[in-house]
Amino acid sequence: MKATKNKDNMPVIRCAAYTRKSTDEGLDSDFNSLDAQREACEAYVTSQRHEGWVLLPERYDDGGFTGANMDRPALQRLINDIEAGKIDLVLIYKIDRLSRSLLDFAKLMEFFEQHGVSFTSITQNFSSNTAMGRLTMHVLLSFAAFERDIIAERVRDKIAGAKRKGMFTGGTPVLGYDIHPETRKLVVNADEAKVVRFIFKRYCETGSGQTVARELNERGIKTKSWTTKTGKVRLGKPWNGPGIYRLISNKTYLGLTLHKDISYPGEHQAIVSQSLWDRVHGMLTHDGGTLPRGRGKVQSLLKGIIRCGHCDSSMYGSYTKKGGKVYRYYTCVAASKNGYSSCPVRSVAAGEIEEAVMSQLRVIMRTPEMIAQTYFAAQQILCEEQADGGMSADVAVTQAEVAQALRDLDGIWEQLFPAERHKIARALIERVTIHENDLDVRIRTDGMHSIASELKGTSKTCPA
Numbered sequence: 487m488k489a490t491k492n493k494d495n496m497p498v499i500r501c502a503a504y505t506r507k508s509t510d511e512g513l514d515s516d517f518n519s520l521d522a523q524r525e526a527c528e529a530y531v532t533s534q535r536h537e538g539w540v541l542l543p544e545r546y547d548d549g550g551f552t553g554a555n556m557d558r559p560a561l562q563r564l565i566n567d568i569e570a571g572k573i574d575l576v577l578i579y580k581i582d583r584l585s586r587s588l589l590d591f592a593k594l595m596e597f598f599e600q601h602g603v604s605f606t607s608i609t610q611n612f613s614s615n616t617a618m619g620r621l622t623m624h625v626l627l628s629f630a631a632f633e634r635d636i637i638a639e640r641v642r643d644k645i646a647g648a649k650r651k652g653m654f655t656g657g658t659p660v661l662g663y664d665i666h667p668e669t670r671k672l673v674v675n676a677d678e679a680k681v682v683r684f685i686f687k688r689y690c691e692t693g694s695g696q697t698v699a700r701e702l703n704e705r706g707i708k709t710k711s712w713t714t715k716t717g718k719v720r721l722g723k724p725w726n727g728p729g730i731y732r733l734i735s736n737k738t739y740l741g742l743t744l745h746k747d748i749s750y751p752g753e754h755q756a757i758v759s760q761s762l763w764d765r766v767h768g769m770l771t772h773d774g775g776t777l778p779r780g781r782g783k784v785q786s787l788l789k790g791i792i793r794c795g796h797c798d799s800s801m802y803g804s805y806t807k808k809g810g811k812v813y814r815y816y817t818c819v820a821a822s823k824n825g826y827s828s829c830p831v832r833s834v835a836a837g838e839i840e841e842a843v844m845s846q847l848r849v850i851m852r853t854p855e856m857i858a859q860t861y862f863a864a865q866q867i868l869c870e871e872q873a874d875g876g877m878s879a880d881v882a883v884t885q886a887e888v889a890q891a892l893r894d895l896d897g898i899w900e901q902l903f904p905a906e907r908h909k910i911a912r913a914l915i916e917r918v919t920i921h922e923n924d925l926d927v928r929i930r931t932d933g934m935h936s937i938a939s940e941l942k943g944t945s946k947t948c949p950a
Contacts, residue, residue, distance in 0.1 A: 496538045497538045498538050498540055498574075499534075499537065499538050499539045499540065499574045499575050499604075500540060500542055500572065500573055500574045500575070501527075501531050501539050501540060501541050501542060501573075501574070501575045501576075501577050502541075502542050502544065502546060502564060502567065502573045502575070502576055502577065503523070503524055503527035503528070503531075503541060503542075503545075503546065503577045503578070504546045504548075504560065504561065504564055504576055504577070504578050504583065504584060505519075505520045505523035505524055505527075505545075505546065505547050505548070505560075505578075505579065505583060506520075506523075506547075506548040506549075506551060506553060506558070506560075506561075506583045506584070507519045507520055507548070507549050507550065507551075508550070508551070508552055508553065509550055510549055510550035513549045513550065518549075520547045520549055523578075523579040523583065524545065524547070526579055526608060526609070527541065527577045527578075527579065527608060528541055530577065530606075530608040531577070539575070541577075542572070542573070544563075544567070545560075546560040546561070546563060546564045547560055548560040548561060552586075553582055553583070553584070553585050553586035553587070553634075554586055554587055554634060555587065555590065556585070556590050556593075556594075564576070565597070568597070568598070568601050568603055569601065571601075573603055574602075574603060574604065575603065575604045575605070575606060576598065576603060576604070576605050576606070577606055577608060578605075578606075578607055578608070579607070579608060579609055580607060580609055580610060581607045581610060584605075586634045587634075645745075646745060646746075649743050649744075649745035649750060650745065650750050651750070651753075652742075652743045652750050652751050652752040652753045652754075653671070653743070653752075653753055654670065654671055654672045654743070654752075654753070654754065656670075658710070658712050658714075658720070659672055659710070659712070660710065660733070660736055660738055660739075661678050661681065661682055661709060661710040661733065662674065662675055662678045662679045662681070662682040662739065662757050663675060663678070663738070663754065663757075671753055671754065672738075672752070672753070672754035673754070673755075674754075674755050674757060678710070679757045681702075681707055682733070682739060682757050682758065683757065683758060683762075685698055685702070685730060685733055685734065686734060686739075686758050686762050686763075686766055687762070688701065689730065689734055689766055689769070690762070690765050690766055690769065693769055695727040695728070695730035695731050695734075696726075696727040696730075696825045696826070698725075698730050699724075699725035699726050699727055699729065699730050699825070700825060702725045703724050703725055707725070708721070708722030708723055708724060708725070709722040709723050709724075709725060709729060710722055726823040726824055727822060727823060727825070728822070728823060731770075734766050734767075734770075735767075735770075737749055738752070738754070739756065739757045739758045739763070740756050740758065740760065740763055741754060741755060741756030786802075786803030786814070786816070786836065786908075787836075787840045787843075787907055787908055787911055788816065788836075788839065788840060788843065788911065788915075788918050789802070789803055789908065790912065791911070791912065791915050791916070791917055791918055792816055792839070792917075792918045792919075792920065793917060793918070793919050793920070794818040794819075794820065794821070794829060794831045794919075794920060795831060795919045795920055795921035795922075795924070795926070796818075796829050796830055796831045796921070796922065797818055797819075797820040797821070797829055797831070799818050799819045799820040799821075800819050801816040801817060801818050801819065801834075801920065802816070802817055802819060802822075803815070803816060803817075803836060804816075804817045804833075813835070814835070814836035814837060815833045815834065815835060815836055816833065816834050816836050816839060816920070817832070817833040818831055818832055818833065821833070830922045831920055831921065831922055834920055839918075839920065839925070842925055843911075843915070843918055843925070843927055846925075846927045847914060847915070847927070847929075850929060852889075857885060857889045858885070861884075861885045913930065914929060914930055915927060915928070915929060915930060916928045916929065916930045
């Protein structure tokens with residue numbers, strides 16, 4: 487413990503009292519729960535004055551913060567002061583005031599130990615200075631975590647029950663509805679409801695979410711603006727295609743409440759009729775409909791590494807079916823949101839791009855520079871394993887063998903499973919950039935370690 491000495495040459499234990507209250511109810515009173523916890527800690531320090539305990543004047547009070555995480559301002563100040571060496575012992579009223587999470591509590595205990603700081607709960611009569619105290623703390627915290635889980639389960643059950651009754655359970659209302667200040671129920675916002683009906687009707691006429699979004703933006707109509715209970719204003723934003731599809735797929739507009747994919751009659755009034763809803767969703771589910779294609783249903787070799795050279799946006803794998811055949815594409819995310827006219831790259835055929843990338847990769851893998859890099863990486867791996875005692879030192883890997891291994895990899899490419907191809911591509915390729923009339927492939931130099939690990943033979947000696 488980093489204690490100093492007083493005038494009687496007794497170690498001075500600098501104590502910090504941490505207090506917490508989960509809600510902000512009553513915090514504006516003259517004497518609240520945080521004050522009561524602080525006063526109890528002061529009395530406890532006074533009883534330990536003969537041991538050199540001194541309570542620091544700095545207050546670490548977290549009022550209105552949950553103990554389920556460590557995102558608390560006073561706790562963070564406490565941690566910073568411990569790191570600065572200002573504290574020798576942390577006092578709390580009860581153990582769950584510090585944390586209700588077993589994982590967070592374990593991290594804090596490890597942090598305290600690393601900085602030579604002790605920990606004491608004044609009402610539960612134990613300290614982290616003893617083995618029994620540490621055991622007791624873990625037992626008590628397990629009960630605290632169990633209590634938190636029970637509370638969370640009750641809240642989930644309450645929300646599920648409320649939704650089965652069609653009640654609004656909180657959050658930001660969707661466009662077309664506001665929250666009644668007294669009943670907390672959804673009520674129709676007449677002006678926004680007109681916009682919602684316009685969106686449904688125009689989609690029936692155009693069959694295109696991008697077209698509807700463009701028309702709304704041209705009229706200066708934005709998404710839902712909302713002011714939170716704390717007074718924070720969330721302004722509406724311009725529309726895009728995905729936003730239109732989310733709106734016309736929301737069953738709230740039918741007067742329904744959704745819970746885990748099950749619809750219940752809601753307490754709120756419907757904005758669109760069942761017949762209009764059916765016409766819109768008949769278009770969405772039709773084979774020729776324009777509902778965004780599912781992503782990830784087909785294997786995309788360049789997923790996560792291909793980007794649009796015009797927008798610098800990522801590109802995702804999509805597909806369409808015509809005449810029983812599947813046609814794969816890579817589509818610019820920005821173009822899919824803002825309209826395909828906004829990006830000259832838009833969408834490219836996946837097969838052609840993948841073949842072009844692999845052609846460049848095959849050429850690069852045969853160059854003397856790549857063979858040398860792979861050879862060096864292989865030798866490093868062999869030396870590491872030899873040093874760990876996992877490999878004998880009586881065989882060798884030559885540059886010729888590395889070159890042959892790279893050629894073999896090229897030869898068996900078509901026989902690999904899609905997941906294996908994707909793994910190799912991610913190991914070797916850092917980024918693929920698609921321009922309107924050009925393609926740029928950036929190779930990972932450190933990716934050679936992944937390939938070299940497949941070439942592990944044996945080595946006579948480590949390279950000098």
